[in-house]
Amino acid sequence: MTELEKQGAAAKDAAYTLAVAGTERKNAALLAIADALEARAADWLAANAEDVAAARKNGMTDALLDRLTLTEARVRGVADGARQVAALPDPVGTVVSSVTRPNGLQIERVRVPLGVIGIIYEARPNVTVDAAALCLKAGNACILRGGREAFASNRCAVEIMRNALRAVSLPEDSVALVQDTSRASAKELMELTEYLDVLIPRGGAGLIRSVAAAAKVPVIRTGEGVCHIYIDRAANLEMGAEILYNAKCSRPSVCNAAECVLVHADVLEAFWEKAAPLLAQKRVRLRADAAALRVLGAAAEAAADADWDAEYGDYILAVKTVESLDEALAFIRAHGTGHSEAIVTEDAASAERFLNEVDAAAVYVNASTRFTDGGEFGMGAEIGISTQKLHARGPMGLEEMCSWKYLVRGNGQVR
Amino acid sequence: MTELEKQGAAAKDAAYTLAVAGTERKNAALLAIADALEARAADWLAANAEDVAAARKNGMTDALLDRLTLTEARVRGVADGARQVAALPDPVGTVVSSVTRPNGLQIERVRVPLGVIGIIYEARPNVTVDAAALCLKAGNACILRGGREAFASNRCAVEIMRNALRAVSLPEDSVALVQDTSRASAKELMELTEYLDVLIPRGGAGLIRSVAAAAKVPVIRTGEGVCHIYIDRAANLEMGAEILYNAKCSRPSVCNAAECVLVHADVLEAFWEKAAPLLAQKRVRLRADAAALRVLGAAAEAAADADWDAEYGDYILAVKTVESLDEALAFIRAHGTGHSEAIVTEDAASAERFLNEVDAAAVYVNASTRFTDGGEFGMGAEIGISTQKLHARGPMGLEEMCSWKYLVRGNGQVR
Numbered sequence: 001m002t003e004l005e006k007q008g009a010a011a012k013d014a015a016y017t018l019a020v021a022g023t024e025r026k027n028a029a030l031l032a033i034a035d036a037l038e039a040r041a042a043d044w045l046a047a048n049a050e051d052v053a054a055a056r057k058n059g060m061t062d063a064l065l066d067r068l069t070l071t072e073a074r075v076r077g078v079a080d081g082a083r084q085v086a087a088l089p090d091p092v093g094t095v096v097s098s099v100t101r102p103n104g105l106q107i108e109r110v111r112v113p114l115g116v117i118g119i120i121y122e123a124r125p126n127v128t129v130d131a132a133a134l135c136l137k138a139g140n141a142c143i144l145r146g147g148r149e150a151f152a153s154n155r156c157a158v159e160i161m162r163n164a165l166r167a168v169s170l171p172e173d174s175v176a177l178v179q180d181t182s183r184a185s186a187k188e189l190m191e192l193t194e195y196l197d198v199l200i201p202r203g204g205a206g207l208i209r210s211v212a213a214a215a216k217v218p219v220i221r222t223g224e225g226v227c228h229i230y231i232d233r234a235a236n237l238e239m240g241a242e243i244l245y246n247a248k249c250s251r252p253s254v255c256n257a258a259e260c261v262l263v264h265a266d267v268l269e270a271f272w273e274k275a276a277p278l279l280a281q282k283r284v285r286l287r288a289d290a291a292a293l294r295v296l297g298a299a300a301e302a303a304a305d306a307d308w309d310a311e312y313g314d315y316i317l318a319v320k321t322v323e324s325l326d327e328a329l330a331f332i333r334a335h336g337t338g339h340s341e342a343i344v345t346e347d348a349a350s351a352e353r354f355l356n357e358v359d360a361a362a363v364y365v366n367a368s369t370r371f372t373d374g375g376e377f378g379m380g381a382e383i384g385i386s387t388q389k390l391h392a393r394g395p396m397g398l399e400e401m402c403s404w405k406y407l408v409r410g411n412g413q414v415r
Numbered sequence: 416m417t418e419l420e421k422q423g424a425a426a427k428d429a430a431y432t433l434a435v436a437g438t439e440r441k442n443a444a445l446l447a448i449a450d451a452l453e454a455r456a457a458d459w460l461a462a463n464a465e466d467v468a469a470a471r472k473n474g475m476t477d478a479l480l481d482r483l484t485l486t487e488a489r490v491r492g493v494a495d496g497a498r499q500v501a502a503l504p505d506p507v508g509t510v511v512s513s514v515t516r517p518n519g520l521q522i523e524r525v526r527v528p529l530g531v532i533g534i535i536y537e538a539r540p541n542v543t544v545d546a547a548a549l550c551l552k553a554g555n556a557c558i559l560r561g562g563r564e565a566f567a568s569n570r571c572a573v574e575i576m577r578n579a580l581r582a583v584s585l586p587e588d589s590v591a592l593v594q595d596t597s598r599a600s601a602k603e604l605m606e607l608t609e610y611l612d613v614l615i616p617r618g619g620a621g622l623i624r625s626v627a628a629a630a631k632v633p634v635i636r637t638g639e640g641v642c643h644i645y646i647d648r649a650a651n652l653e654m655g656a657e658i659l660y661n662a663k664c665s666r667p668s669v670c671n672a673a674e675c676v677l678v679h680a681d682v683l684e685a686f687w688e689k690a691a692p693l694l695a696q697k698r699v700r701l702r703a704d705a706a707a708l709r710v711l712g713a714a715a716e717a718a719a720d721a722d723w724d725a726e727y728g729d730y731i732l733a734v735k736t737v738e739s740l741d742e743a744l745a746f747i748r749a750h751g752t753g754h755s756e757a758i759v760t761e762d763a764a765s766a767e768r769f770l771n772e773v774d775a776a777a778v779y780v781n782a783s784t785r786f787t788d789g790g791e792f793g794m795g796a797e798i799g800i801s802t803q804k805l806h807a808r809g810p811m812g813l814e815e816m817c818s819w820k821y822l823v824r825g826n827g828q829v830r
Contacts, residue, residue: 016748020771099793105782107792112774114804193627197804212608218633218805239827246829333431355822356435359527367520367825376830377522377821378514389529389612389818390633391806403804406792407770410782412654414661415791 004143004188007176008195011116011141014171018139019113023090025170030086030133032164034079037129040160041075047156048125055123055149068123068150078129081381085133088380091398092139106409111402113139115197118189119383120211122203123147128157131202132175134383138401141174143196145189148181155179190215197403198391202384205311220392222384225255225339226311227369230328230354231271232345233264239366240344241275246368247342249282253313255385256340256372260308260318262328268321269295284315291321308335325350329357336360338387340369361387361394419603422591423610426531426556429586433554434528438505440585445501445548447579449494452544455575456490462571463540470538470564483538483565493544496796500548503795506813507554521824526817528554530612533604534798535626537618538562543572546617547590549798553816556589558611560604563596570594605630612818613806617799620726635807637799640670640754641726642784645743645769646686647760648679654781655759656690661783662757664697668728670800671755671787675723675733677743683736684710699730706736723750740765744772751775753802755784776802776809 001009018026037044048070055068094111101107117140119131128146135142146154154177162172178185190199190211199219201211212219229247231240247258263271272295279286286292286300287307293300300319307318308331322328332341342364343354351365362372372394374382379397386392392400416424433441452459463485470483509526516522532555534546543561550557561569569592577587593600605614605626614634616626627634644662646655662673678686687710694701701707701715702722708715715734722733723746737743747756757779758769766780777787787809789797794812801807807815 016772016774019774101791101793105786105791112804115774213631216628218803236827242827242829250830351824355824357431359431359434359530360820362821362823364823365825367823367828368830370830371520371823371828372821376516376520378516388633389527393818394821403808405775406777406787406809408777408779408782408786409766409770410780412651412657413782413786414657415665415783415785 002188003179004185004192005195007143007173007178008116008192010173011143011176012195014173015113015115015139015141017171018136018141018174019092021139021170023092025168026090026137026139027086028168029136029165029170030082032168033129033133033161034082034086036160036164037075037079037082037157041072044075044153044156044160045070045072048153050152051123051150060149064123068125070125070153074126078126081130082133085137085381088137088398090137091402096404103413104411105413108407109404110407111399112405114401114403116141116143116195117401118143118145118192118196118199118217120145120186120189120199120201120207121147122207123149125150125153125157127202128154128177129161130381131383132158132161134381134398134401136174138398140401141176143176143178143189145178145186151181187214190217193217200383220384220386220396221388222386222396223255224311224337224387225257225385226259226309226335226337227256227340228260228262228332228336228342229258229369230262230332230341230343231264231267232325232343232347232350233266234347234350235264235267235271235344236346236366237267237271237274240271241278243342243344243366243368244275245278247370248279248284248317249315250368250370252315256369257313258317258369259310259312260320260335262320262322262331263292264328265291265321265323268292272296279317282315284317286317286319288319289321292319311337325353329354332358339385340364340372342367342369361385417603418594419600419607420610422558422588422593423531423607425588426558426591427610429588430528430530430554430556432586433551433556433589434507436554436585438507440583441505441552441554442501443583444551444580444585445497447583448544448548448576449497449501451575451579452490452494452497452572456487459490459568459571459575460485460487463568465567466538466565475564479538483540483568485540485568489541493541496545497548500552500796503552503813505552506817511819518828519826520828523822524819525822526814527820529816529818531556531558531610532816533558533560533607533611533614533632535560535601535604535614535616535622536562537622538564540565540568540572542617543569543592544576545796546798547573547576549796549813549816551589553813555816556591558591558593558604560593560601566596602629605632608632615798635799635801635811636803637801637811638670639726639752639802640672640800641674641724641750641752642671642755643675643677643747643751643757644673644784645677645747645756645758646679646682647740647758647762647765648681649762649765650679650682650686650759651761651781652682652686652689655686656693658757658759658781658783659690660693662785663694663699663732664730665783665785667730671784672728673732673784674725674727675735675750677735677737677746678707679743680706680736680738683707687711694732697730699732701732701734703734704736707734726752740768744769747773754800755779755787757782757784776800
């Protein structure tokens, strides 16, 4: 057995215990983890300082360094995150449906954990705890593989979590960290079908795609977002400009931010009169098609083909003019990633067509795509936003980190 | 583009239309398919006769020949199956949940089709229509790849179905058949990630495992069943014997049939006194451990290690004696396939432990495992019994052939 297979087998054993551990013990573990992270903040910060120093030496960019770096405030934030997960309702054991059949069999469909979840992510030490806490609450064991630049931080965090688990008499192997940060170990994790029930990559589009392409374990694709705002001919243009501004500028780096606006030709000038000054406040660079360029002039540059599929994650916006709702729908179908799509319109028939025909996790009428989020949807924390259709679609909260089983009670029925 | 990529692209286009086609048109298509299959039964039977003649010449076994062969009665059965699917409730468009958030956003979670489903199966022409009908009802396009020994039958059935679709103005590419029956084309289908949302292998364990190992498209594993009946020390032994007899003998070839019985040592003799004569009626061969052999004598033979993991699909039964419920649970965990497991007991505490701790799609108290079936569970027809935890577990009916999307209605909300 390789090291990783041993971790897999231990995680699978732990998962059997976690599956029946009950809400109280799982919550006790989460609170113990939160307390221990704060009590041992100095250790965690010291380990993180090692990572940061090495990364700086190796020329890591400032943006990535910022995501790698822990501070006392961030440690408190991570600990509070674990406490918030403890406060969420436990999905495990919920009776999803129940029926008594004519032959007297009582059939209940009950939520149960998935089992063992693998998480592959980048050099963000907070994800180590956030992901483990969510897995734990839903009764799942997890095997974590974070970016190697954060290895010292992750090792320390996982050791703290394993100690806390032991302290409340839950198996420490409920949370495991891949010790080997080579590419070979990532590949081995992606092929660990005997022990992993699912693999969730968290991070940029490059990471997601490479994991989805290489994995033999079932993968849930998350966070690929080329989201559109369509300004219909019947739009309230003021509202449209506000929604676009929010969807683009409130947090451009996240996956539910808008990357492209589609504007109906009939309202082209009137819309940009309202929208351009707003976007200019944040110096948003506009990459526009010819029709929009004529209106926007020097405020925009010409779009290239690649702009229609770009996930900028930045203050850049692709701008496309369309002649009809049909053209907008076809464009979204060709260029969307199935994440979040919005129409701004006062025309109820157009709104309903958009809702029905757009094939995406979340489809909006007269609201910003930025709401696609577990918290905003009322499901508490989320492990990611799924852009696939199998198992989970959209924000993936605790319920989506579960499977179900059928419990059947009889009194001697045979068939 | 390869032929298969063209079929994939066409199926994806068709899926967009099917997704919004509405219940009436889908039902009209199913009824048209049923009528056309009966009207053109002579064509289908002639094509099938070609397949059967070739297969016989190539030395196909009688059991496989029986599954390959169509008769007038079987054609009527297949057509009636399509009519029954038409009569089932349409899962698409169902509002699964709905919430109005404090900010006024109305969020509905609505069932939508998965998209394009690939089905890989053996030389059983009836599956061609059964699978296509279920896909169609749930709004999914399908790409079918049946065993090459049934190719002429399948080509004829698919042509009949495509004509029927056209007749009701639905896209004929909603149902496609892979034209190349080589291994290379199977591999290409298993890697058609751009067009397939999921791949469902239907058939024996060998087929399922090879598809799961080779596919890049997400696979739903179905139908692997090493199911156990555990006769507890507190069992009603008469009931236990009847349940075991039913689970083993009512249809030994199917995946929900029992392959192994676990008997508590305290009731070993008393149980076998009741069960052995029943099983002997069907000449069930018993492969027993040492303790059971002492009781069963010449009626059994000694089990080998391989018997504990065997899916016989036949009148053979592995027999294991256990000292406790704990031992039974550990044995099932080591040897079960997560399909269906049953305890026979009058002890409520043991029953609840078994229900909670056994990790399987369906867990039974005092009933036969043979009930794990879409029809028996009240969900109508099924495409298979999933033994995995992701997306669908247990009988996979029309609802499980769907995904969902979130429809969000606002009046200008920004975040």
